[in-house]
Amino acid sequence: MSEERSLNFLEQIVEEDIAKGVNGGRVLTRFPPEPNGYLHIGHAKSICLNFGLAQKYNGQTNLRFDDTNPVTEDTEYVDSIKADIKWLGFEWKDELYASDYFEQLYQFAVQLIQKGLAYVDDSSAEQIAAMKGTPTEPGKDSPYRSRTIEENLRLFEEMRNGVYKDGEKVLRVKGDMASPNMHMRDPLMYRIKHAHHHRTGDKWCIYPMYDFAHGQSDSIEHITHSICTLEFVPHRPLYDWFIEKLEIFPSHQYEFARLNLNYTVTSKRKLKQLVQEGIVRGWDDPRMPTISALRRRGYTPASIRAFCERVGVQKRDNIIEVSLLEYFIREELNRTANRVMAVLDPVKLVLTNYPEGQVEELSAENNPEDPSAGHRIVPFSNTLYIEREDFMENAPKKFFRLAPGQMVRLKYAYIIKCDSFDKDADGNITTIYCTYLPESRSGGDASGLTVKGTIHWVSAAQAVTAEVRLYDRLFKVDDPNSEEGDFKDYINPNSLQVIENAYIEPSLASAKPGDRFQFLRKGYFVADPDSTPEKLVFNRTVTLKDTWAKEAAKG
């Protein structure tokens, strides 16, 4: 917070406005989602921006649902959006709905008709589209464009009163069909939809278009800085036009470039498709880029806020690397997550010189980055599980783990030496036999030996089994949006790997959903809400950086 940073272009605008005394120095922003889907990482940027800007300049932020299209909206989405914003750590001033303004917006429309600036059009959607022209050719005036004010007033009222069916009539701006800006070519203001609205019920059968609701909603709330994404730049002249003709509070819109992440899609339409077609398990499937999925994946609000802060605010298109997001969650979890041992792909290891049946209680440091995290007890015995990949029958020189004749330290315990191993008929290693060095015990090592490698383990008799879900990127290409064909063709078929029976140390048995850990050498994990008293379920939030894997991949 106190870190010195140059101002982004929106902060500059706000500071200039404050300096000039615009709006008496008042700052009021708003976050305006449509409740037709779950919030994603791109929205997080907008939330951090809108709420953060207001916070920084002693202002406030309204939460306003732009609910002008009853057929796509639902209270399920309203609830999830509110929960996500709160979880991210922000508080809104007022919870508002564009639908709160339906009567006011209707009156605005009447005023424009009275001024001769709007008309009722009987043309079909296809006819209107055909008369619109193209970006390089002007459009044509509708044959209904010259109706009298009185007739327009009567027809619009009849539209409201349910006299007409869906699509029979619309209310349009009397703009300029030759404008180089397509949005000024008699844009629609109202359409007829005999549909049930999640808040207004069946009170209305005409609904304002977004373009006729958004700017005026900002104006009604006296929003000082209305911040949205770049695709609305060409709409701004229309919003300004409405404000000018209606002579209402002049909110100003400013546009920034939306956030894009590589290897992911952030389009509500596409995300909804992934959910509805069962490609993921739901909006909060940890592979999704939604806020609720990131939460379930184990991301923290602070890490997402830090990411959004780092990404900055600009007007140029951008695709951020996922590694930046991962950096921030690793950075936080390294400081805060307790270390534990979990063996995901177990192979049995027997210490032939350790007394059968003896159980030693070893002290294990919870977090080397945070001494105040204390210690815990980990049981040790002659039969352990270690990670299958930590043993190689024929190891290359730089392999610092177990191999016949090679020594390694068992974390928090002893140095061991591999003597032999068993294989089954298929050539899989079934048991590894080692001897331990009694004088090498952690904390009191008198062996005089140093070994290159330290591996994690769990004691077989005391181990608890758990399900572990390993996630990888959902798409196998960098930029799924720019690829040919259907974006779903580029889904990574290995984005989820479920390990039914991982062995975890007994101290983990009491973990509660939402508890975060570092599984030593494996990554950061969070207990999933699917956990039951019988079986814990863990999600891998992110791997640790793994320079050995990188080395090994080089061949």
Place this chain on the structure above:
RNA sequence: UGCCCUAUAGUAUAAUGGUAGUACGACAGAUUUUGGUUCUGUUUGUCUAGGUUCGAAUCCUGGUAGGGCAACCA
């Protein structure tokens, strides 16, 4: 071929007419009872051509490239 927005290392972002810097990534090394962390070092950039200026990433003009705009979606 109309209008609008944009262009700085691989990615993102500073420098607001005066030494092109930071973060992530990558690479190399040191430390390490996590091949983690930490530390050190290295690498790579102003789209292009003109103009203004003592001086241009910055201002102007042309070009090039990318993006947006023609839903009764938002």
